[in-house]
Amino acid sequence: MIDIHKSVKKMAEDALDASHRLSRVSTNAKNAALLRMADEIGWHRDFILSENKRDLTSAKEKGLSAPMIDRLTIKDDSLKVMMQGLREIAALPDPVGKVTSMWRRPNGLLVGRMRIPLGVIGIIYESRPNVTVDASALCIKSGNAVILRGGSESIHSNLAIASILQDVLRESPLPDKAIQVIPFTDREAVTTLLQLDEQIDLIIPRGGEELIRAVVAQSKIPVIKHYKGVCHIFVDATADINMAINICTNAKVQRPGVCNAMETLLVHADIAPAFLPKIAEKLQKAGVLIKGCEKTRKNLKNIDAATEEDWYSEYLDLILSVRIVPSIDVAVEHIEKYGSMHTESIITKDYANSQRFLNEVNSSTVLVNASTRFSDGFELGLGAEIGISTTKLHAFGPMGLEELTTSKFIIYGDGQVRK
Amino acid sequence: MIDIHKSVKKMAEDALDASHRLSRVSTNAKNAALLRMADEIGWHRDFILSENKRDLTSAKEKGLSAPMIDRLTIKDDSLKVMMQGLREIAALPDPVGKVTSMWRRPNGLLVGRMRIPLGVIGIIYESRPNVTVDASALCIKSGNAVILRGGSESIHSNLAIASILQDVLRESPLPDKAIQVIPFTDREAVTTLLQLDEQIDLIIPRGGEELIRAVVAQSKIPVIKHYKGVCHIFVDATADINMAINICTNAKVQRPGVCNAMETLLVHADIAPAFLPKIAEKLQKAGVLIKGCEKTRKNLKNIDAATEEDWYSEYLDLILSVRIVPSIDVAVEHIEKYGSMHTESIITKDYANSQRFLNEVNSSTVLVNASTRFSDGFELGLGAEIGISTTKLHAFGPMGLEELTTSKFIIYGDGQVRK
Numbered sequence: 001m002i003d004i005h006k007s008v009k010k011m012a013e014d015a016l017d018a019s020h021r022l023s024r025v026s027t028n029a030k031n032a033a034l035l036r037m038a039d040e041i042g043w044h045r046d047f048i049l050s051e052n053k054r055d056l057t058s059a060k061e062k063g064l065s066a067p068m069i070d071r072l073t074i075k076d077d078s079l080k081v082m083m084q085g086l087r088e089i090a091a092l093p094d095p096v097g098k099v100t101s102m103w104r105r106p107n108g109l110l111v112g113r114m115r116i117p118l119g120v121i122g123i124i125y126e127s128r129p130n131v132t133v134d135a136s137a138l139c140i141k142s143g144n145a146v147i148l149r150g151g152s153e154s155i156h157s158n159l160a161i162a163s164i165l166q167d168v169l170r171e172s173p174l175p176d177k178a179i180q181v182i183p184f185t186d187r188e189a190v191t192t193l194l195q196l197d198e199q200i201d202l203i204i205p206r207g208g209e210e211l212i213r214a215v216v217a218q219s220k221i222p223v224i225k226h227y228k229g230v231c232h233i234f235v236d237a238t239a240d241i242n243m244a245i246n247i248c249t250n251a252k253v254q255r256p257g258v259c260n261a262m263e264t265l266l267v268h269a270d271i272a273p274a275f276l277p278k279i280a281e282k283l284q285k286a287g288v289l290i291k292g293c294e295k296t297r298k299n300l301k302n303i304d305a306a307t308e309e310d311w312y313s314e315y316l317d318l319i320l321s322v323r324i325v326p327s328i329d330v331a332v333e334h335i336e337k338y339g340s341m342h343t344e345s346i347i348t349k350d351y352a353n354s355q356r357f358l359n360e361v362n363s364s365t366v367l368v369n370a371s372t373r374f375s376d377g378f379e380l381g382l383g384a385e386i387g388i389s390t391t392k393l394h395a396f397g398p399m400g401l402e403e404l405t406t407s408k409f410i411i412y413g414d415g416q417v418r419k
Numbered sequence: 420m421i422d423i424h425k426s427v428k429k430m431a432e433d434a435l436d437a438s439h440r441l442s443r444v445s446t447n448a449k450n451a452a453l454l455r456m457a458d459e460i461g462w463h464r465d466f467i468l469s470e471n472k473r474d475l476t477s478a479k480e481k482g483l484s485a486p487m488i489d490r491l492t493i494k495d496d497s498l499k500v501m502m503q504g505l506r507e508i509a510a511l512p513d514p515v516g517k518v519t520s521m522w523r524r525p526n527g528l529l530v531g532r533m534r535i536p537l538g539v540i541g542i543i544y545e546s547r548p549n550v551t552v553d554a555s556a557l558c559i560k561s562g563n564a565v566i567l568r569g570g571s572e573s574i575h576s577n578l579a580i581a582s583i584l585q586d587v588l589r590e591s592p593l594p595d596k597a598i599q600v601i602p603f604t605d606r607e608a609v610t611t612l613l614q615l616d617e618q619i620d621l622i623i624p625r626g627g628e629e630l631i632r633a634v635v636a637q638s639k640i641p642v643i644k645h646y647k648g649v650c651h652i653f654v655d656a657t658a659d660i661n662m663a664i665n666i667c668t669n670a671k672v673q674r675p676g677v678c679n680a681m682e683t684l685l686v687h688a689d690i691a692p693a694f695l696p697k698i699a700e701k702l703q704k705a706g707v708l709i710k711g712c713e714k715t716r717k718n719l720k721n722i723d724a725a726t727e728e729d730w731y732s733e734y735l736d737l738i739l740s741v742r743i744v745p746s747i748d749v750a751v752e753h754i755e756k757y758g759s760m761h762t763e764s765i766i767t768k769d770y771a772n773s774q775r776f777l778n779e780v781n782s783s784t785v786l787v788n789a790s791t792r793f794s795d796g797f798e799l800g801l802g803a804e805i806g807i808s809t810t811k812l813h814a815f816g817p818m819g820l821e822e823l824t825t826s827k828f829i830i831y832g833d834g835q836v837r838k
Contacts, residue, residue: 111800114777116781201810222810249836336439358533358829359443362535368831368832369833369835370528391641392537393620393812396825396826406812407815408781408783409783411786416793417668417673417790417792
């Protein structure tokens with residue numbers, strides 16, 4: 001019988017050891033390994049697809065839902081996207097070793113801050129096997145060892161992909177324990193992993209709110225998380241109505257199931273009569289169900305009342321709650337009370353209000369005259385995204401490669417002692 | 420009977436509310452309040468000293484140790500240091516609102532990162548009442564509301580100081596719940612505080628390892644911590660011997676009871692015969708007890724053997740363990756294995772080794788040719804220090820005002836929607 005607790009602990013110790021060595025590997029060596037991984041995934045296409053079939057067969061036997069099976073399925077296109085992702089991450093600048101600032105002290109010491117890897121990162125995710133590639137590539141590029149724990153439904157796909165990545169590591173200057181997939185589907189494996197705060201520096205859960213809450217509840221290791229995105233757009237009195245319609249439609253309809261989609265629309269009372277009927281028509285044509293406050297229901301006939309619960313809701317669906325507010329102050333207060341500190345946008349022509357909104361709303365992403373859908377690591381120019389944090393410590397908002405590093409102080413002296 | 424749980428929770432909710440308002444207060448208003456606090460502490464000198472007397476009287480009745488009573492005692496000089504601290508923090512640049520970088524995306528969006536306060540910070544500390552002033556000032560300046568929980572032995576001093584600071588807040592544009600001291604000395608108050616992760620963003624414990632471990636074990640809120648500082652100096656083969664003696668003496672003797680004092684000296688075998696007898700003589704004259712590895716004991720007569728446990732030890736005393744190593748590689752491995760990721764220094768004339776040490780040692784502060792005692796927020800030019808972190812998430816090493824903030828993305832658009 002395999003001792004799961006012991007095996008997982010050994011994996012974490014190996015990862016810690018690998019992370020020390022990986023932190024010293026050159027950017028060129030890391031990039032070469034990532035490019036090679038892309039090639040090898042293409043080369044071993046049949047192997048990956050046949051292992052994925054095993055997962056799909058047992059998923060169907062277990063009666064998993066169609067969307068879950070869809071997320072689980074690896075197609076030729078998904079392989080190409082994985083390969084493209086590896087090549088793009090290879091092309092990104094290496095954050096490790098970057099000296100972000102340096103200054104001279106009065107006693108002559110030259111003090112700087114240099115970026116270094118966090119160490120060991122644990123990724124806990126659900127069915128999508130592409131996370132095995134994406135998360136591994138981001139961790140390797142930023143000098144971190146990674147321990148992956150996917151869902152039991154994708155275990156064969158994940159192990160197949162990991163074995164290909166590990167083969168590349170073995171033939172490179174990188175330590176081969178830099179990427180490890182936990183081969184046990186038992187719950188005990190996660191429970192053990194989340195206690196290993198001596199070896200693991202950070203846990204990133206990727207999945208639904210339930211998964212994230214379960215991880216946070218158990219973990220002794222810091223967890224980067226966002227439970228939900230209740231994103232707001234505030235259409236100010238002076239908004240350009242066409243721009244507002246365009247942006248609100250994009251934010252609600254383009255991809256309603258994601259965390260940066262708009263869930264609540266706040267409309268200034270002065271513009272409501274002109275704006276609300278138009279946006280409602282556009283959204284309703286796109287299949288959106290609108291719920292409104294009392295005043296909204298006077299402007300729009302035949303819509304349901306939004307309840308207190310609605311203002312807190314992340315629908316992730318073609319549903320929108322709408323509130324008419326008398327001022328930007330009330331809009332900001334509403335966001336503060338009901339928001340999830342994820343992403344909010346103001347549509348306005350008023351300079352002072354644009355500045356107030358940017359300064360006073362302390363969500364992780366605050367926009368003026370743009371869609372909330374831009375709250376995404378790639379769209380903001382971070383190059384890639386490992387996740388989005390709505391807690392303020394360490395990282396806040398979309399996280400790219402830099403957020404997988406920390407800084408140490410480096411100090412050049414010539415004999416200084418403290419007085 | 421007072422419901423402690425309910426009262427502490429109310430304090431945290433008030434703090435959260437205050438933090439929203441405080442994040443919008445101008446730098447000028449915050450600085451004016453800090454300067455006024457300095458004046459008022461001077462003005463209310465008699466009140467503070469008489470409340471401190473109450474604490475001292477009961478401390479003596481309880482038979483507290485002389486060093487504890489010393490830390491608890493407020494003298495005129497301590498008041499002057501507090502006042503000076505407030506004025507210095509007022510003079511520091513405000514980190515809030517600083518845009519650290521800004522870039523244009525291909526679609527025209529202008530994306531920036533702006534520093535914002537963390538929110539609510541809980542400080543848990545032992546006897547020194549000056550922390551009440553220092554921590555409050557740093558939190559206020561960085562736009563954070565603070566909840567302070569000092570030791571029961573200093574409760575009257577802390578409440579007296581806090582009441583003066585709060586009076587200043589009440590007569591300023593700052594929210595008066597921005598500074599609160601928990602008035603209960605019961606353990607239940609801390610237990611409650613550490614569960615309030617919906618209201619409090621960060622806990623900073625200031626005190627001994629025992630206090631910190633107890634806080635970490637209980638807290639649902641992220642804790643910035645350092646358990647200990649096992650700091651190393653590696654005297655390389657090419658070190659300037661006089662410089663090495665000077666720096667090692669400073670690092671061991673100047674203030675042995677602090678976390679950035681040297682605890683282990685690593686000496687390259689080639690320089691050991693010339694260097695060891697000299698440094699040993701100097702340190703022994705200063706009262707330092709030296710323990711050594713086998714090879715060290717061949718160079719130095721009449722010293723004890725260092726045990727495995729010694730290499731892990733933070734003595735915080737005039738004790739030093741010494742090991743002779745054959746190469747920089749073994750020095751780096753030793754630090755990796757036994758170190759606490761706090762502060763390490765290399766003394767060398769060799770350019771390549773200086774670079775290797777700076778790059779390969781991933782402690783929070785790494786120095787070349789300077790004393791480990793410089794690992795301190797003020798000495799490094801951060802202006803002030805709220806603590807030192809030896810965990811890598813959020814902050815690593817000495818923490819100043821910037822480390823009490825996080826960043827949000829701010830985005831200027833002109834109608835962009837996502838394709």
